Amino acid sequence: MDKCVINTTRLELVEGDITHEATDAIANAANCGLRGGGGVDGAIHNAGGPAIMAECRRIGRCETGDAVITGAGDLPAKHVIHTAGPVWHGGGKGEAKALASCYRRSLEVALENGLASIAFPSVSTGVYGYPLEEAAGVALSTVSDFLLEHEGLELVRFVLYDSRTYQAYSDALAELLA
């Protein structure tokens, strides 16, 4: 595990399965239609049960870079914050801006709902094809900038599913703190 404190918030990186997290919220790497899918989205809906999808249907849509909140069904977390990451098209289509917005909007939604802790997966680096090293840098610098400007969150934890993803985030955090 990697950890540090940014302003008043603990920032942690762990390798693992985000569906096991008992943080106030877990973020989901969703699609704009909130239709569910494979990857972490599939894992969250499978483990959380149909209540999450029922709420997603009522909400209907989440634009790329935005975030919406639902309950967490049978999951140990209390809420799921669904964020729609950008599809990678080579880097010239505003992908970095949209990915940064995913993390910022998710953190804003967490604060708006009075939550103290949130876990994130590596948004966009699976099916959506965002290069891992670049995505890790965007994720951590965006979260760090947000935490320097906002107090109220106790814990932000990145839950990275495999060792390659964990290592990329660990390297990006070391670079950020250097």
Ligand code: APR
């Ligand atoms: N816990 C944490 N991370 C996970 C888990 C899990 N249980 N399962 C998968 N991951 C990781 C993947 O290994 C990858 O590093 O989440 C990261 C993001 O990959 P995807 O889930 O493919 O998300 P993304 O690239 O943002 O693509 C989103 O895929 O599933 C569909 O509906 C989703 O259309 C949307 C698209």
